[in-house]
Amino acid sequence: MTDASLQREFGQQGYAVSRGMFSAVEVAALTAHYMQLNDDRRDQGDVGGLGEQDPLRRYPRMMQMHRWDPATLQFLLDARIGASMQEILGKLPYAVQTMIYFKPPTARGQALHQDQYYLRVEPGTCVAAWLALDDCDEENGCLQVVPGSHQLPVLCTVPADPSQSFTDVTVPLPDGMHIAPVHMRAGDVLFFNGQLIHGSFPNTSTSRFRRSLIGHYVVGEAEKVYKWYHPALRFDGSVMTLGESQDGSECGVWVERDGDKTVEMRGKTAAVGIAQ
Ligand SMILES: O=C(O)CCC(=O)C(=O)O
Numbered sequence: 001m002t003d004a005s006l007q008r009e010f011g012q013q014g015y016a017v018s019r020g021m022f023s024a025v026e027v028a029a030l031t032a033h034y035m036q037l038n039d040d041r042r043d044q045g046d047v048g049g050l051g052e053q054d055p056l057r058r059y060p061r062m063m064q065m066h067r068w069d070p071a072t073l074q075f076l077l078d079a080r081i082g083a084s085m086q087e088i089l090g091k092l093p094y095a096v097q098t099m100i101y102f103k104p105p106t107a108r109g110q111a112l113h114q115d116q117y118y119l120r121v122e123p124g125t126c127v128a129a130w131l132a133l134d135d136c137d138e139e140n141g142c143l144q145v146v147p148g149s150h151q152l153p154v155l156c157t158v159p160a161d162p163s164q165s166f167t168d169v170t171v172p173l174p175d176g177m178h179i180a181p182v183h184m185r186a187g188d189v190l191f192f193n194g195q196l197i198h199g200s201f202p203n204t205s206t207s208r209f210r211r212s213l214i215g216h217y218v219v220g221e222a223e224k225v226y227k228w229y230h231p232a233l234r235f236d237g238s239v240m241t242l243g244e245s246q247d248g249s250e251c252g253v254w255v256e257r258d259g260d261k262t263v264e265m266r267g268k269t270a271a272v273g274i275a276q
Helices: 003-013 024-044 070-076 079-089
Strands: 015-018 094-101 110-113 126-132 143-145 189-193 198-200 212-218 250-257 260-268
Touching (some): 024 070, 070 212
Antiparallel strands (some): 015 189, 250 260
8 A cells, every 4th residue: 555545544444554564574573572571571461350261361461561672662663654654644643652462362352442532632632553463354353443433532431241352341333333354464554543443353263363563652733641651752762741631521422313323422531540
């Protein structure tokens, strides 16, 4: 995809995939690096609420590794990601978060959500760069998106199904709203808008991991971000001082009007315990 079509697709659908941005050699090195980190620092992963038999207990998601791991910082500030972001957004964003998902065979997914619910960027929104470290499809729990949902405001959350999701909240979708799997090859990078509804279903494979390395960014116009995401970094690594956004901003609920579902801003966002 050319930079111009990346920008067009991102604008229309709320997401776009840049194919083969990272080489097979880079993907192999990153995968080996994070498997080693999992061996060394698994105790620092996100294991809250997982049962003894849960495969995610052995391979928990890790977050904010760029604060102590130079390889993750290098990924977060990668010039190729910066160039695509510049093309998509018209202005370089600030980097605020990293995550690695190992999603081993039979692991649960993460219920549908909007990242902006957590990052609470003001003004504007956040953007993700999601690097596939494995080929991914429905079998191993690829990312699922609701095309066009980036046009929606932030929705109020409801409880998620804990048999399918390791996180406990989701956003309700009206009947008939279309959820699309994003098939990717290792090395592809998916860019998506912080308002886009996305998540993933369980990994139903008994042998395939679905690892992904993720950077989250806030748009260059941002003045505030939620407390878990400081400091924000420019692509040259220098710190950009942003204010802290607060709990209690409005969120939307679906209501029926003239036979159609529409969103009304009737709720308030609550405190979020950890970064997501
Ligand atoms: O990879 C997944 O299953 C979910 C990732 C996600 O929600 C995110 O990157 O914001």
